[in-house]
Amino acid sequence: MAVESAGASVAERVRAVVEAHRDERGALLPILHGIQAEFGYIDPEVVPILAAELNLSRADVHGVVTFYSDFRSEPAGAATVRLCRAEACQSVGAEKLVADAEQVFGVKLGQTTPDGSVTLQQVFCLGNCALGPAAQINGRMYGRLDRTRLVEILAKGAEA
Numbered sequence: 001m002a003v004e005s006a007g008a009s010v011a012e013r014v015r016a017v018v019e020a021h022r023d024e025r026g027a028l029l030p031i032l033h034g035i036q037a038e039f040g041y042i043d044p045e046v047v048p049i050l051a052a053e054l055n056l057s058r059a060d061v062h063g064v065v066t067f068y069s070d071f072r073s074e075p076a077g078a079a080t081v082r083l084c085r086a087e088a089c090q091s092v093g094a095e096k097l098v099a100d101a102e103q104v105f106g107v108k109l110g111q112t113t114p115d116g117s118v119t120l121q122q123v124f125c126l127g128n129c130a131l132g133p134a135a136q137i138n139g140r141m142y143g144r145l146d147r148t149r150l151v152e153i154l155a156k157g158a159e160a
């Protein structure tokens with residue numbers, strides 16, 4: 001999304017989301033969720049608009065966007081893989097799975113493959129602890145994952 005090339009429409013859409021949540025306590029978080037729902041991600045070019053609307057510094061807004069792993073600063077890939085790194089999954093190999101996933105897809109956690117096929121994210125507990133290492137792929141839960149199974153699931157379009 002390029003704010004400038006899209007003209008006022010992007011800024012108008014941003015301001016509409018702001019207006020919908022402006023009176024809420026701690027409005028920035030619901031606004032950011034609203035922006036991500038509206039655009040699919042939070043373009044860095046939206047940050048100055050939000051900062052101006054909310055009377056915050058750009059650094060404040062940027063800090064919140066980057067702190068929460070739920071927020072993306074670029075469009076998500078066709079498949080979003082959220083790998084659990086919490087304790088129970090760590091005890092059964094989550095870190096190896098993360099390393100394998102990063103190697104297989106050639107990106108780090110928080111990044112999307114250049115072809116836009118896969119976004120890797122980390123999450124801390126999916127409530128699937130008994131079946132670790134666990135991950136959520138396009139919203140669906142998977143357990144007892146390893147490198148082979150992860151690749152298979154993605155090759156089948158995350159339906160396995």
Ligand code: FES
Binds near residue numbers: 086087089126127134
């Ligand atoms: S620790 Fe991974 S799902 Fe709970």
